[in-house]
Amino acid sequence: MAVKATWDYRGEPKDTEDKFHGNQLVYVGWDQHLMFCAPHCVPLPPDMPFGALVKEVLPGMYDSHPDWSQIDWDRVEWLVDSKPFQPDMDKGLRDQGIGHKSVIRFRTPGLDGIAGAAS
Amino acid sequence: MSAKRMNLREKYQRMTRDLAWKPSYQSEDDIFPQAKYEGIIIHDWDKWEDPFRLTVDAYWKYQAEKERKLYAIIEAFAQNNAQLNVTDARYINSLKLFLTGVTPLEYAAHRGFAMSGRNFPGAGPQVSSQFQSIDELRHAQTQIHTISQYNKYFNGFHDWRHMHDRVWYLSVPKSFFDDAMSAGPFEFVTAISFSFEYVLTNLLFMPFMSGAAYNDDMATVTFGFSAQSDESRHMTLGLEVIKFMLEQDERNVPIVQKWIDKWFWRGYRLLALVSMMMDYMLPKRVMSWQEAWEMYFEENGGALFEDLARYGIRMPKYWEVSVKEKNRLSHEVWSIFYNYGHAAAIHTWLPDENEMAWLSEKYPETFDKYYRPRFDHWRKHHQEHGRWYNNTLPMLCQTCQIPMAFTEPDDPTQICYRSSEYKGMQYHFCSDGCKDIFDDEPEKFVQAWLPVHQIYQGNCGGASVPEVLEWYHLKHGQDNLEYLDSQDRANWLRWKGLTEQAEAVLQKAANE
Numbered sequence: 066m067a068v069k070a071t072w073d074y075r076g077e078p079k080d081t082e083d084k085f086h087g088n089q090l091v092y093v094g095w096d097q098h099l100m101f102c103a104p105h106c107v108p109l110p111p112d113m114p115f116g117a118l119v120k121e122v123l124p125g126m127y128d129s130h131p132d133w134s135q136i137d138w139d140r141v142e143w144l145v146d147s148k149p150f151q152p153d154m155d156k157g158l159r160d161q162g163i164g165h166k167s168v169i170r171f172r173t174p175g176l177d178g179i180a181g182a183a184s
Numbered sequence: 185m186s187a188k189r190m191n192l193r194e195k196y197q198r199m200t201r202d203l204a205w206k207p208s209y210q211s212e213d214d215i216f217p218q219a220k221y222e223g224i225i226i227h228d229w230d231k232w233e234d235p236f237r238l239t240v241d242a243y244w245k246y247q248a249e250k251e252r253k254l255y256a257i258i259e260a261f262a263q264n265n266a267q268l269n270v271t272d273a274r275y276i277n278s279l280k281l282f283l284t285g286v287t288p289l290e291y292a293a294h295r296g297f298a299m300s301g302r303n304f305p306g307a308g309p310q311v312s313s314q315f316q317s318i319d320e321l322r323h324a325q326t327q328i329h330t331i332s333q334y335n336k337y338f339n340g341f342h343d344w345r346h347m348h349d350r351v352w353y354l355s356v357p358k359s360f361f362d363d364a365m366s367a368g369p370f371e372f373v374t375a376i377s378f379s380f381e382y383v384l385t386n387l388l389f390m391p392f393m394s395g396a397a398y399n400d401d402m403a404t405v406t407f408g409f410s411a412q413s414d415e416s417r418h419m420t421l422g423l424e425v426i427k428f429m430l431e432q433d434e435r436n437v438p439i440v441q442k443w444i445d446k447w448f449w450r451g452y453r454l455l456a457l458v459s460m461m462m463d464y465m466l467p468k469r470v471m472s473w474q475e476a477w478e479m480y481f482e483e484n485g486g487a488l489f490e491d492l493a494r495y496g497i498r499m500p501k502y503w504e505v506s507v508k509e510k511n512r513l514s515h516e517v518w519s520i521f522y523n524y525g526h527a528a529a530i531h532t533w534l535p536d537e538n539e540m541a542w543l544s545e546k547y548p549e550t551f552d553k554y555y556r557p558r559f560d561h562w563r564k565h566h567q568e569h570g571r572w573y574n575n576t577l578p579m580l581c582q583t584c585q586i587p588m589a590f591t592e593p594d595d596p597t598q599i600c601y602r603s604s605e606y607k608g609m610q611y612h613f614c615s616d617g618c619k620d621i622f623d624d625e626p627e628k629f630v631q632a633w634l635p636v637h638q639i640y641q642g643n644c645g646g647a648s649v650p651e652v653l654e655w656y657h658l659k660h661g662q663d664n665l666e667y668l669d670s671q672d673r674a675n676w677l678r679w680k681g682l683t684e685q686a687e688a689v690l691q692k693a694a695n696e
Contacts, residue, residue: 069368084641125576
């Protein structure tokens with residue numbers, strides 16, 4: 066039984082995709098930049114192109130960091146749901162396997178946060 | 185001829201065990217429907233020992249006396265405006281955290297023990313649970329009265345009950361207790377009486393009460409003394425309940441161990457809030473979180489589990505992760521509150537130079553390397569561009585509901601990501617401990633009310649910070665934001681006769 070109960074109890078998941086008004090939840094984390102204390106959570110249209118995420122969503126999250134303007138986007142390493150990922154900038158998120166509650170992480174080699182301390 | 189006075193043992197027998205009876209026309213299973221489903225096997229409820237042999241007449245007399253004294257002192261505190269004697273107005277924020285985060289848990293404990301008292305078939309634990317239920321109600325009330333004086337002079341106290349159900353970081357203590365209360369009676373007492381009150385309570389009570397004493401908050405100290413005798417009784421009962429289950433049947437051992445594993449980790453994650461209070465929020469510090477963890481968990485807890493080894497009980501799973509985290513926990517958590525100080529019911533600030541020196545000394549391996557550069561950067565940002573805040577909502581752990589700020593056990597530079605898939609949906613966790621708890625009972629935790637997701641679903645008053653704050657009943661610019669620019673600080677300076685500095689603070693706040 067998937068919960069200890071006095072009858073065959075079933076919980077109703079609180080965060081199914083249909084509750085987010087046409088969006089899906091996506092989590093985004095910039096590795097080794099812990100000035101942002103935790104990864105972020107944002108609701109995004111499933112057909113948003115990856116390029117739009119990079120150009121329109123990420124700056125609002127991260128451009129207050131001194132490393133931001135120095136990122137060489139050709140060298141960025143991406144992870145989606147813990148697996149290495151090659152984004153197609155023109156394709157929508159869902160069409161390249163980024164679904165509801167997927168985690169997108171990116172690493173920026175050579176940029177290790179404030180004072181190189183992963184902050 | 186006058187009746188012979190009963191001795192303590194006789195009185196306890198008459199006024200507890202003798203009040204119970206064997207049902208004749210209903211089955212015990214119908215009367216106590218929650219007694220067996222958790223799998224705990226009890227052969228003889230009379231083996232339950234109450235070392236205090238407490239009876240209701242003695243309880244009433246003793247508690248009434250204590251409370252008369254407590255209220256007299258609180259009255260004197262108010263008359264003398266003793267709120268002005270605390271070390272610094274920053275200290276008050278730890279009381280805000282206590283009133284909004286801990287006091288509602290006392291009330292929840294009152295409800296929880298009333299339920300376990302109803303559901304245990306034995307008269308001994310029924311009576312013990314009922315006394316504890318009344319204790320918890322008294323503690324909730326005395327805390328509210330003690331702290332009410334501060335509400336007259338400082339922001340953020342005004343609607344603590346409402347906030348407890350809504351504010352993002354208060355979902356951490358709230359969901360902890362909801363989890364315990366929605367379990368069966370045996371898991372509830374293992375969670376609260378043993379894991380929390382016996383194993384971890386010193387780490388909650390000591391920092392707040394010693395913190396109060398160090399910072400000249402005599403009202404809270406008085407409450408602490410008043411509650412102390414009850415707390416020691418609760419601790420004793422916590423150990424008693426564990427030993428009772430373990431001695432009744434060896435098949436209980438793996439079930440109890442699983443609960444100890446779960447509730448150690450749940451309690452430890454909840455105490456992350458206390459760690460930041462100890463290291464960052466007390467103007468006069470008592471000891472560091474690391475020192476407290478070493479003394480109260482590694483040493484005292486280690487000895488306890490050595491003692492329990494003869495029953496087949498081992499240290500709680502992932503205890504070694506808590507040891508690896510001890511020199512980063514408070515810094516990671518204070519960073520969360522600094523990031524999202526615009527959405528909190530407490531003020532936040534950066535440690536000053538002296539405080540940073542203290543942190544370097546207490547955390548020689550981590551503070552200068554990982555956290556000082558971050559604070560220096562934030563300070564510079566504040567001076568040059570205004571206070572920095574994180575303007576995107578954080579990812580939360582499905583189990584503990586804390587923003588995913590904790591780092592890998594062996595790498596303080598890497599956020600720890602864990603996830604599980606259940607019925608086609610992904611769930612995310614801050615640690616192996618939180619993931620295991622979900623995996624064991626997913627039907628329970630898929631229902632978690634995660635504040636960030638709720639905001640995005642449109643259930644929290646709106647999508648902007650001011651709208652959500654309104655829904656929290658927090659006043660933007662008054663209850664939240666940076667301490668340095670706060671009304672609390674301006675008032676404090678004024679009361680201390682520093683009128684010009686007070687005006688400067690208010691002016692700066694008005695310009696931002």
